[in-house]
Amino acid sequence: MINKSLQFSLFLLFISALTTTQPPTLFSQASPSANRIESVRCELINDVVTIRIIASTTIESFQKPELSGSEILVRLPDMGIENDAVHESCALHSIAVSSKLIRNILVLRIEAGVANSEVEITRDGSNALVLSVSRGAKVRASGANGRKWMLDVIVIDAGHGGVDGGAEGVNGVFEKDVTLQLALQLRDKLRTLMPDTKVVMTRETDVFVELFRRTQIANEAGGKLFVSIHCNSMPTKPHPANGCETYILRPGRNADAARVASRENSSVQFEKPNKRYGAMDEEQIIVATMAQRSFVRFSELFASNLQKTVAQNSPLQNRGVNQAGFYVLVGASMPNVLFETAFLSNEKDASFISSSSGQTKMVNAMSNAIVQYAEKYQETLNK
Numbered sequence: 335m336i337n338k339s340l341q342f343s344l345f346l347l348f349i350s351a352l353t354t355t356q357p358p359t360l361f362s363q364a365s366p367s368a369n370r371i372e373s374v375r376c377e378l379i380n381d382v383v384t385i386r387i388i389a390s391t392t393i394e395s396f397q398k399p400e401l402s403g404s405e406i407l408v409r410l411p412d413m414g415i416e417n418d419a420v421h422e423s424c425a426l427h428s429i430a431v432s433s434k435l436i437r438n439i440l441v442l443r444i445e446a447g448v449a450n451s452e453v454e455i456t457r458d459g460s461n462a463l464v465l466s467v468s469r470g471a472k473v474r475a476s477g478a479n480g481r482k483w484m485l486d487v488i489v490i491d492a493g494h495g496g497v498d499g500g501a502e503g504v505n506g507v508f509e510k511d512v513t514l515q516l517a518l519q520l521r522d523k524l525r526t527l528m529p530d531t532k533v534v535m536t537r538e539t540d541v542f543v544e545l546f547r548r549t550q551i552a553n554e555a556g557g558k559l560f561v562s563i564h565c566n567s568m569p570t571k572p573h574p575a576n577g578c579e580t581y582i583l584r585p586g587r588n589a590d591a592a593r594v595a596s597r598e599n600s601s602v603q604f605e606k607p608n609k610r611y612g613a614m615d616e617e618q619i620i621v622a623t624m625a626q627r628s629f630v631r632f633s634e635l636f637a638s639n640l641q642k643t644v645a646q647n648s649p650l651q652n653r654g655v656n657q658a659g660f661y662v663l664v665g666a667s668m669p670n671v672l673f674e675t676a677f678l679s680n681e682k683d684a685s686f687i688s689s690s691s692g693q694t695k696m697v698n699a700m701s702n703a704i705v706q707y708a709e710k711y712q713e714t715l716n717k
């Protein structure tokens with residue numbers, strides 16, 4: 335149990351997270367120095383990460399970057415940093431940038447997620463440094479349509495699997511089978527539409543994958559978008575509730591969202607006993623939500639795109655974007671959503687989402703939403 339004052343300060347932090355538009359720099363402190371880093375921006379081109387560090391005045395000196403595992407340390411003497419210096423482009427490329435002031439030396443810690451990367455640092459005028467981190471992979475040729483997306487890795491998560499069947503439909507189908515069918519078709523469709531974008535699956539067969547492992551796979555693959563596919567269900571069936579809805583990770587606001595989260599989170603009962611989710615309560619959801627604040631806008635953007643394209647391309651009722659605490663989304667270091675395609679407890683919805691024509695419509699809608707999102711993502715990063 336957590337005491338009241340901590341609860342209150344978590345609440346304040348949560349409110350400030352909601353109202354902060356720029357990702358705050360972790361560990362930053364006020365510097366006595368007048369010279370400050372004003373911006374840190376990340377770009378990813380052909381597997382080379384470029385990090386541009388811009389100061390308010392001349393950068394007099396810097397130390398050669400030090401590699402420590404997958405972390406890169408850059409030390410800048412007599413330098414401070416603005417609180418909002420780290421641009422959201424870094425979080426979107428799964429690059430964590432934090433800073434710490436040790437006496438008069440500013441230490442930038444850059445986690446680009448790659449061990450043994452090659453790092454080079456060069457000056458770009460007197461006020462800027464450019465750090466290039468090679469992710470090691472070969473430069474890929476552009477695809478048939480000549481379009482190379484900045485949204486280079488998409489992770490598709492077919493909910494449930496193996497011993498965890500998920501919801502059972504009024505027509506006898508299991509959620510785990512419907513989610514896998516949709517995920518495999520979506521994978522193939524995306525490979526055609528976006529040949530240069532890597533599509534990573536958390537499962538491709540009827541196997542059980544632990545909830546934490548799903549975002550671990552996504553993070554290790556350097557995913558830029560995580561889509562967890564599910565089917566909704568009511569406790570009694572048949573039930574009139576119907577339609578599709580998309581969830582983002584945030585503390586639940588209503589009983590209906592809490593019901594959905596509790597049903598999806600119950601997958602942990604099939605995992606080996608562990609303490610991983612033991613204390614997962616509202617406070618922890620708040621903390622996890624804060625950790626995702628730098629890309630939550632993008633989760634929302636994708637969620638609303640997805641609802642829009644499904645409403646346009648299927649007979650399913652649009653239940654909109656909702657929020658709740660889903661264990662499967664907690665660990666994601668990228669924009670992420672949980673998509674409840676349709677209600678298996680509703681006769682019409684269940685027959686639509688288990689039919690091949692219904693699944694084709696759903697996959698078309700999802701892939702359209704992803705392509706539209708890729709375009710907006712690109713525009714934002716080019717700004």
Ligand SMILES: [Zn+2]
Pocket residue numbers: 493494500501509563564565598
């Ligand atoms: Zn589910």
